[in-house]
Structures are given as structure tokens and as C-alpha cells.
Amino acid sequence: MSAVSAPATADSADRAELEAAVRSERLTKRFGKQTAVDSIDLLVPTGAVYGFLGPNGSGKTTTIRMLLGLVAATSGRPILLGSPMPEGARTALPRVGALVEGPAFHPYLSGRRNLARLDAADPYADPRTATRRVDAALDRVGLLAAATKRFRAYSLGMRQRLAIAGALLQPRELLVLDEPTNGLDPQGTREVRHLVADLAGDGATVLISSHLLSEVEQICSHVGVMHAGKLLTQGTITEVRNRTAPSVRVVTTDPDPAMMILKRLGIGELDAVPVRGDQHRQTITGLLGEVDPASIIPALADRVTVYGFTVESPSLEDMFVQLTGEGFDVSG
Known part of the structure; x- marks a missing residue:
């Protein structure tokens, strides 16, 4: 072939x-x-x-x-x-x-x-x-x-x-x-x-x-x-x-075990930030890489409470930052 x-x-x-x-x-x-x-x-x-x-x-x-x-x-x-x-x-x-x-x-x-x-x-x-x-x-x-x-x-x-x-x-x-x-x-x-x-x-x-x-x-x-x-x-x-890896976003009240599970699945560059106006929930983001999105929720559901889950296609800004490690003007 x-x-x-x-x-x-x-x-x-x-x-x-x-x-x-x-x-x-x-x-x-x-x-x-x-x-x-x-x-x-x-x-x-x-x-x-x-x-x-x-x-x-x-x-x-x-x-x-x-x-x-x-x-x-x-x-x-x-x-x-x-x-x-x-x-x-x-x-x-x-x-x-x-x-x-x-x-x-x-x-x-x-x-x-x-x-x-x-x-x-x-x-x-x-x-x-x-x-x-x-x-x-x-x-x-x-x-x-x-x-x-x-x-x-x-x-x-x-x-x-x-x-x-x-x-x-x-x-x-x-x-x-x-x-x-x-x-x-x-x-x-x-x-x-x-x-x-x-x-x-x-x-x-x-x-x-x-x-x-x-x-x-x-x-x-x-x-x-x-x-x-x-x-x-x-x-x-x-x-x-x-050419840029899509990202995954998880909203949960259990960020530490959630991040451990996501890391074990192979999701990279994990980060967690508090949800504005809700001191109990945090949003975890990371790069999906080769991980099958369908495998994430079942893996999380046994250990943590999930309030939101999305897979986001990369924007040009995401692409530029991943290529160079820098950002620039994104306003229109």
C-alpha cells in the first residue's frame, strides 16, 4: 500500500x-x-x-x-x-x-x-x-x-x-x-x-x-x-x-482525585482553578492527546462527582501558544 x-x-x-x-x-x-x-x-x-x-x-x-x-x-x-x-x-x-x-x-x-x-x-x-x-x-x-x-x-x-x-x-x-x-x-x-x-x-x-x-x-x-x-x-x-491537541475540561468538587485519574489516563498539562462564584467547585483543564474522550467519564464516575465535562477543539491562540510557549494579541 x-x-x-x-x-x-x-x-x-x-x-x-x-x-x-x-x-x-x-x-x-x-x-x-x-x-x-x-x-x-x-x-x-x-x-x-x-x-x-x-x-x-x-x-x-x-x-x-x-x-x-x-x-x-x-x-x-x-x-x-x-x-x-x-x-x-x-x-x-x-x-x-x-x-x-x-x-x-x-x-x-x-x-x-x-x-x-x-x-x-x-x-x-x-x-x-x-x-x-x-x-x-x-x-x-x-x-x-x-x-x-x-x-x-x-x-x-x-x-x-x-x-x-x-x-x-x-x-x-x-x-x-x-x-x-x-x-x-x-x-x-x-x-x-x-x-x-x-x-x-x-x-x-x-x-x-x-x-x-x-x-x-x-x-x-x-x-x-x-x-x-x-x-x-x-x-x-x-x-x-x-496539529494541536484538543483540550478537556472537567468541573468537579473533588479536584485532587479527579486530577490523579486524568493523569493516569494520559491527559497532560493538567491545571485546576476555582469556579467563579462557587467556592466548592473547580474546573480542571488538560490536553487530551490520544486519550479516547469516551473513557473519561466512566473513569471519573467511580471516584468523583462531575458537574461538567467538555472536549474543546483548539483555537489559533491555543495552537500558537503550544508552538511557541507565548501568546499575542487576540482581540478583533
Whole structure:
């Protein structure tokens, strides 16, 4: 059986790489003695909404800048829409819309005029349709009513929306959005979430970097996790979660014997905390590992009183903490 299945697996991997909208081969960037990105093999499938996840300073923006040809890699190779970068920039970049780091526009021009100047600088844009496309982009990000206001009068959130509009002036096969919800209020964040879903529904591949795990969980089909310049894991959301052990939660008035039983069953990293408002009950948590959940209640029932029992699938936060031993911003 193994002799038959191994080639199929290799063929599937090769096919995934050929069909990827974005990929890299041992991509590395060093600044002097500091390694900002350390030999990563990124793989963003065509049609995916890929959450490029990691705390600030983990190497996400540097990776994106190498993908777009804005900085040269120290070693390795980025490949964008099938074209090696930066030499393939003329082929790939007209099909890419990007927001990298903070938006920069002329402060004394209106939002509409800033986008018009940006569009005029695009040699692939049709000037006959510029007005219509500029207004459509402004409308899509909720700025049409503020189109005549000067950029200097825009709030941080409005500036971020204008930068996203700049990436939408032309139909794009790939959208690369670096921290697109930075500075947005909850309503603006929801609007960006819906916008990303609409873009993906129209057939675009979206690579969206973020340090907000809750946002990534809501909008992304795939995820890659960066930490200290390394790509720790990547895949579909389900695949990445399944690489982390689910947890078990038991509420009881007999924590000591319960923890002994759970430990004997093979449940790891056990911890107990009092239930808020009930001094007699405690909640015990631990990693399920390979233990069959159906075996837990019968083992506990002979010795302790159980008031609650749940098995919880790991969140992205759980996964990140297990991989690194650290946490980061999970708010949305």
C-alpha cells in the first residue's frame, strides 16, 4: 500500500505548488547579523484567503516586501502568480493589488484626486474609465461620501480604507493586504471582513497579514504562522488546528482525585482553578492527546462527582501558544 500511495502524495504536493498563487523557496532576509526571515517555504493556494499570522516583528511585512519585489532576498526565491520575483515583476505585478505598511498619499489632495493620481501612474489602466473605477473603489470601501475631503482630514481608519481602495482600482487576481484593519473601529473592521469575503467570492486570492487571531479565524480559509522570522506551520484552518491537541475540561468538587485519574489516563498539562462564584467547585483543564474522550467519564464516575465535562477543539491562540510557549494579541 505504501509503495502506491507515496507517489500520489508527491504528485499532489507538486500540483499544489504549480497551482499556488504565491510561494517561496527557502526565502531568507538578513539585515546585518539579524535574520528577519529565516528560510521559509510559503504556499498560498489559488483562490484561498490566506491569513499570514504573527506578532509584530515576526517577519510578515519583510516577507511581503520580498514577495512584491520591494526588497531583495538575501537567499531563496519568491514566486508570485507563477513568476519569480523580482525579475518577473512586469508579468506579475499588474495582476496584483497591494497595501503594504501604512498608507501614504498627498495630504492636500482629496481622496478622489489621490486615487486618480495613483491610477494615472498605472501604465495598464485605461484613462477613459478612470473616473468610474475610482468612484467604484471609493464606494466599495465606504468612502464615496468623503471623496472630496482632503487626505489630511481623514482619520487613521479612513486613510487605511483609502489605501485598500487604491488596491482595488483594477480587477486583481491577487490582493496582498498588510494589516488592513489597522486603525479601524469595530464597524470598519467588519466592513473589511465583508470586503475580503466579496473579493474571494469574485475569484481573487487574498493574502492578508495580521496579528489579530480572531480576525484571521473569521475570514481566512488558510493560515501560516510566523514567529521570530520562522514559518512555524501553514495549511487550512482545520489542518492547522488538528496539529494541536484538543483540550478537556472537567468541573468537579473533588479536584485532587479527579486530577490523579486524568493523569493516569494520559491527559497532560493538567491545571485546576476555582469556579467563579462557587467556592466548592473547580474546573480542571488538560490536553487530551490520544486519550479516547469516551473513557473519561466512566473513569471519573467511580471516584468523583462531575458537574461538567467538555472536549474543546483548539483555537489559533491555543495552537500558537503550544508552538511557541507565548501568546499575542487576540482581540478583533
